[in-house]
Amino acid sequence: MTAIDPAAHLTAEQIEELGRELDAIRDEVIAGRGEKDAAYIRKVISAQRKLELVSRGVLLFSIFPPAWLLGTAGLSVAKIMDNMEIGHNVLHGQWDWMRDPKIHSTTWEWDHVSPSEQWRHSHNELHHTYTNVIGKDNDLGYGIMRVDEDQKWHPFHLGQPLWNFLNACFFEYGIAAYDLELGKNLHKRRRKNPEFRARAKAVGRKIRKQVLKDYVIHPLLSGPSFLTTLAATFTANLVRNIWSHSVIMCGHFPEGVQVFERRSIKGETRGQWYLRQMMGSANISGSKAMHFMTGNLSHQIEHHLFPDLPSNRYAEVAVKVRALFEKYELEYVTGPLPKQVFSAWHKVFRLSLPNKKPKVKTPDREQELVAA
Amino acid sequence: MTSAALRSRAWKLLEMVTTPLLPSDYLDLVSPLRAGADLRGRIEAVHPETGDAATIVIRPGRGWRGHTAGQYVRIGVDVDGVRLWRAYSITSPTNRQDGRVTITVKAIPDGKVSNHLVRRAKPGMLIQLNQPTGDFVLPQAKPAKVLYLTAGSGITPVMGMLRDIEFDDVVMVHCAPQPQDVIFRNELHDLVADKKLRLTEVHTDTDGMLDIARLDELVPDWAERETWACGPAGLLDAAEKHWADHGVQERLHTERFRPSIVVAGDGGEVTFSATGKTVDADGATPLLDIGEEAGVLMPSGCRMGICFGCVTPLKAGAVRDLRTGEITAAEPGVLIQTCVSAAAGPCDIER
Numbered sequence: 116m117t118a119i120d121p122a123a124h125l126t127a128e129q130i131e132e133l134g135r136e137l138d139a140i141r142d143e144v145i146a147g148r149g150e151k152d153a154a155y156i157r158k159v160i161s162a163q164r165k166l167e168l169v170s171r172g173v174l175l176f177s178i179f180p181p182a183w184l185l186g187t188a189g190l191s192v193a194k195i196m197d198n199m200e201i202g203h204n205v206l207h208g209q210w211d212w213m214r215d216p217k218i219h220s221t222t223w224e225w226d227h228v229s230p231s232e233q234w235r236h237s238h239n240e241l242h243h244t245y246t247n248v249i250g251k252d253n254d255l256g257y258g259i260m261r262v263d264e265d266q267k268w269h270p271f272h273l274g275q276p277l278w279n280f281l282n283a284c285f286f287e288y289g290i291a292a293y294d295l296e297l298g299k300n301l302h303k304r305r306r307k308n309p310e311f312r313a314r315a316k317a318v319g320r321k322i323r324k325q326v327l328k329d330y331v332i333h334p335l336l337s338g339p340s341f342l343t344t345l346a347a348t349f350t351a352n353l354v355r356n357i358w359s360h361s362v363i364m365c366g367h368f369p370e371g372v373q374v375f376e377r378r379s380i381k382g383e384t385r386g387q388w389y390l391r392q393m394m395g396s397a398n399i400s401g402s403k404a405m406h407f408m409t410g411n412l413s414h415q416i417e418h419h420l421f422p423d424l425p426s427n428r429y430a431e432v433a434v435k436v437r438a439l440f441e442k443y444e445l446e447y448v449t450g451p452l453p454k455q456v457f458s459a460w461h462k463v464f465r466l467s468l469p470n471k472k473p474k475v476k477t478p479d480r481e482q483e484l485v486a487a
Numbered sequence: 488m489t490s491a492a493l494r495s496r497a498w499k500l501l502e503m504v505t506t507p508l509l510p511s512d513y514l515d516l517v518s519p520l521r522a523g524a525d526l527r528g529r530i531e532a533v534h535p536e537t538g539d540a541a542t543i544v545i546r547p548g549r550g551w552r553g554h555t556a557g558q559y560v561r562i563g564v565d566v567d568g569v570r571l572w573r574a575y576s577i578t579s580p581t582n583r584q585d586g587r588v589t590i591t592v593k594a595i596p597d598g599k600v601s602n603h604l605v606r607r608a609k610p611g612m613l614i615q616l617n618q619p620t621g622d623f624v625l626p627q628a629k630p631a632k633v634l635y636l637t638a639g640s641g642i643t644p645v646m647g648m649l650r651d652i653e654f655d656d657v658v659m660v661h662c663a664p665q666p667q668d669v670i671f672r673n674e675l676h677d678l679v680a681d682k683k684l685r686l687t688e689v690h691t692d693t694d695g696m697l698d699i700a701r702l703d704e705l706v707p708d709w710a711e712r713e714t715w716a717c718g719p720a721g722l723l724d725a726a727e728k729h730w731a732d733h734g735v736q737e738r739l740h741t742e743r744f745r746p747s748i749v750v751a752g753d754g755g756e757v758t759f760s761a762t763g764k765t766v767d768a769d770g771a772t773p774l775l776d777i778g779e780e781a782g783v784l785m786p787s788g789c790r791m792g793i794c795f796g797c798v799t800p801l802k803a804g805a806v807r808d809l810r811t812g813e814i815t816a817a818e819p820g821v822l823i824q825t826c827v828s829a830a831a832g833p834c835d836i837e838r
Contacts, residue, residue, distance in 0.1 A: 142811055153568030164513055208795030214570040214820055217512075220795045221822065224507040239794035324506045332503050388791075422793050 121373065121446060122390055133443055134386030140435050141421050144428050153213050155427045159200055160218065167193035171333060177343035190351040192408075195358055197226040199410025204426040206235050211423075228322045229291040233314060237294040243422050247367060247374045247395035254367065255374060257282065257289060258298050261466045263374045268469040275467045279460075286356035291318050358408075361456050362399070366415040368459035369397045371448040392419040393440065398433075398449035405452065406430060416447065519613055522549035528562070530612045531587060533604075536670045540593040540640070541605045542578065547588060547616055554619035556581055556651035557644045557715070557742075560590065561819075563615030566603045570615070572819055573600045574744075576644035576717075577619060578671075580651040591670060593640040623715065623742035625652060630713035634706055636726060638662035638697070638718030644742055645715060646671050653683060658706050662689040662697050662718065699725040710735050717742040751805045751814045752832035759783045759838045760802060768830040773809065775825040783838050785825060792827035799825050804834025 125133075170189030177183040202225030204210070210218045224231050237253065245251035249263065256262040260279060261272045282289040292298075295318060300311050329348040337344040373394040380391070399405065399413035406413045406429075414429035417436050424432065440447040450458070501510045511524060519527050528551075532544040545562075554560070559576045575590035594605040623644055633654045635645045642661055649657075663669045669688060678684040687705050689697045699722075702709045710733055716726045723741045730739040753770035757777055762784075768777045775797055778785040788796025792810060805816045806828040814831055815823055825836065 138810070145811060145813075149567040150565075151568075153565060161516060164508075164516060168513060208798070211795065211798070211822065213565070213568055214818075215565075216820060219822075221798060226507060235794070236788070236796065240788040240796050243793050244789040244791065321507075324503070328503055328506050332500075336504070423795065 121394060125390070125443060129443065130386040130390055131384060132386070133439065134384070134389045136439055137389050137420055137436075138385075140432060141424065144421070144424050144432060148212060148425065148428075152425045152427060153210075153215075156201075156205075156210050156213075156218060156425070159196065163193055163196040163201060166196070174333070174340070174344045174347050175337045176340060177337060177347050178340040183343050183347055187347040187350050187354075190347065191354040191358075194226055194351055194355040195408060198355060198359055199362070199412065200407055200426060201225075201410075202227065202231075203410050203412070206231055207239060208423050209425045226325070227290070228287045228318065228325050229294050230317050230321045233294040233317065234290065237296075239422070243419065245380070246392055246419060247372070248377060248380055248391075249374055250377050251380075253293060253296070254363075257293050258296075260463060262368065262462070264466070264470050266466075268466075272467050276460075276464050279463050283357050283360035284353060286360040287352070288322075291322070294318075361452070362409045362412050364459040365399050365452065365455040366396055366412060368462055369448060369450070369455045370458050370462060371446055372397050389420060392416070393436075393445060395419070396448075397455065398447070399452050399455055400449050401451060403430075416449075520546070520548040524548055524550065526550050526616045526618065528588075528614050528616045530608050530614060531610050533608050533610070535605075536591060537593075537668055537672075539605060540591060540670050541608075542589050542591045543604055543608055544587050544589050545614070545616075546586065551588075551616070552618050554581060554588065554647075555624045556648040557624040558619040558621040558647075559623075559644065560588070560619045561617040562590070564600050564603060566599050570820070571600050572615075576621075576647060576742075578643050578646045578650070580647070582651070591640070591643045591646070593670065621742070623717065623740060624648075625715075626713075629654060632656045632708065632712040633658070634709055634712035634714040635659040635661075636702075636714055636716040636718070636722075638722050639668075640670065641716075641718030641722075641742075641744070642670055644717055646674075648715065649678070649684070657683070658685045658687075658712065660687045660689065660697070660702070660705055662691055662722070664692040665690055697722065699729045702729070710738070713738050713740075715740045715742075717744075751807065751816075755804070755830045755833040757830050757833070758803075758835040760835050761838050770807065770829050770831065771809070772829055773826050774806065774823075774828050774830065774834075774836060777830070778825065778836065778838060785838060787826065790826045792824055795824065797825045798822040800837040802835040802837050805831040806834055807831040 122130075166189055170186045170193055173182050173189065174186035177186055202223065205218060205223045206220050206225070208220040211220050216222055220235065227234070242252050242254040247255060249255060249266065259282070260275045261268060295311070295314055300306065300308070305311060329352065330345055333348060334341045334345040375391060375395070383391070393416060396416040396419040398416050399409060401413060411426035411429045412418060414433050417424075417429040417432045418426075420436065421432065437447055498510070504510075505513060514521065515524060518524070520529060526548050528545040528547045530543055531546050534542045534544070536542055554577050557576070559574045561572055561574045563570050563572045565571075575592055577588055578591045579587065579589040592601050592604045594602045621644075625648055629652075633656065635649070635657070637645050637659065638661065645659070649659075659675070661669065661675075666672065666688065669675070675684065675686055679686050691697070706712070714726075714730070716723055716739060720743060723743060726739060727736070727741065730736045754768050756765060757768045757774060758765045759778055759781065764781050764783055766777060766781045768774065773790075775785050775787055775790065779787075786797050786799065788794035790797075799822060801815065801817045801821050801823045803817045805814050806823050807814055807830075809827050809829055815821065815828070817834065
């Protein structure tokens with residue numbers, strides 16, 4: 116949608132060749148999936164559960180400040196692990212090949228107020244199929260923000276830095292509302308739609324369970340540490356929400372990432388679909404720990420090309436993908452987390468205001484006179 | 488309040504504590520074999536039997552209900568990270584004091600699970616278990632005369648019987664390529680030495696396949712015996728015909744191991760078993776399209792293999808992944824992405 120198409124130099128044949136090269140990378144990983152990968156996800160799941168158990172245990176004594184700090188930090192990390200490296204990736208079907216019914220996209224439920232099933236539809240199907248297509252991919256601005264110059268500005272957008280901040284703090288609720296397409300469905304007629312009501316009910320049930328666990332049961336179990344445990348859980352949820360919101364913003368919002376028009380994807384070939392994923396996503400550079408804590412969404416480009424490959428393989432895939440970017444002279448958008456977060460927020464602020472008027476050339480009167 | 492009601496309340500509370508997981512998800516970390524857990528077993532020893540067969544000693548979880556001699560158990564083993572299920576006859580007697588059970592596995596060429604169990608199984612490994620099942624068992628009332636007719640690994644359920652109950656008059660005819668291929672050979676010969684068993688070994692590499700007509704010569708009173716036969720389909724087909732021809736088919740009990748070899752073709756007849764529809768499919772059209780065309784309500788999503796919104800159980804047959812060409816054969820618990828899978832031979836989709 117930007118004035119200059121960064122892939123304009125590629126011919127149709129080149130784009131299909133690119134697609135075949137990416138397919139080859141995918142096939143190689145699939146052929147090599149095995150015991151090590153299975154051991155990896157089992158280890159991560161087991162570590163997450165142990166960390167959560169221990170942290171919740173420590174929080175029983177959160178009336179003592181060191182216990183509060185330790186427990187809150189542990190619980191925050193456990194929640195991030197649950198949502199990012201485990202939940203997001205299991206729900207993508209990345210581990211379905213193991214045929215373990217307990218680690219499967221159809222059975223997994225995560226520590227999040229949006230029920231897995233609804234999120235799978237809005238994320239896997241809508242966002243990953245129609246990545247960055249305005250009007251089709253609701254992830255772009257979550258329906259509350261203006262993310263591209265070509266979108267019409269409305270005074271409502273003045274508030275978008277604030278909406279985005281609130282969304283970051285209560286991100287899981289934002290996602291639940293987004294999965295329900297709440298904005299669209301709150302119209303009187305749609306509210307009565309039985310299908311919508313059933314989904315809203317499911318979200319209500321999940322919220323009730325999550326809130327009951329975090330803000331009633333665990334604080335009650337803590338007895339005299341009731342209030343401090345409550346505060347600890349709230350903090351852990353806040354940390355998890357802000358963290359995942361930041362990571363996710365880095366995936367498609369930073370400068371350099373392209374968005375697409377609805378009509379541009381009509382009759383899209385596999386190669387063109389791949390190309391759109393490449394230009395519509397951005398990575399985060401950093402250490403192994405960084406990749407782990409982002410659920411390997413720091414390899415957002417690779418994840419968007421191959422959403423169903425096991426997350427522990429994205430790092431090795433990234434080397435090959437990056438070489439393809441160079442070969443086809445495309446921009447591989449990446450940078451450290453602070454830079455990418457800043458870039459994304461900068462865009463949110465910039466687009467909250469109407470577009471700057473392009474400078475219109477005023478006719479040079481003197482020249483005209485001379486000419487005359 | 489009764490103690491059962493109290494327990495159920497306590498469990499409900501525990502579920503609230505662990506939501507969205509279940510208490511068992513945490514308990515499994517420390518005690519996977521406990522009562523109430525999904526049934527699993529731990530491999531405690533692996534004893535080689537022949538060059539390509541081994542006996543696996545398994546400690547089953549607390550929920551194990553015990554078996555009847557001759558029955559089999561389905562076990563789920565993770566091979567290269569993929570959980571595969573196979574059925575194996577139980578070879579241990581029912582009264583084994585330590586509560587362990589054994590299966591005896593013969594590695595078949597290209598057999599993923601059998602080779603894994605025979606060559607790579609180690610003590611400590613966890614496996615998934617189902618309760619034992621099968622009606623290839625001995626009757627309540629002891630028959631006066633018994634014949635066991637077995638070949639290859641067909642001896643395994645019969646060994647479970649032999650070890651379980653002693654009969655007064657037992658004859659066994661067992662076929663194997665060579666003497667060293669006879670599983671449990673030492674134990675069988677010990678039984679023979681103790682006069683508890685009369686054994687005829689047929690070594691097919693030298694003697695050729697057993698001609699069922701030779702039974703008259705090997706076991707002249709075969710028709711009077713209650714017979715349990717287990718082995719390859721050819722042997723069992725011949726036995727069934729032989730017993731029927733002599734009008735004594737009620738004395739013959741057979742067990743067929745069905746090897747899960749699916750011959751993958753290109754397209755085939757697709758059955759949507761929940762809807763009861765059957766249609767012909769070519770080898771290039773996604774099963775999702777085939778189903779929708781036939782008016783079956785199919786779950787769908789991205790239609791390009793990325794969202795996993797269309798996964799559906801494959802109950803029988805085989806499908807081909809249209810992206811990689813990879814063949815997936817039906818096994819319990821196997822789900823396929825219908826939007827990128829085409830029929831590779833006849834198959835059954837649970838829709």
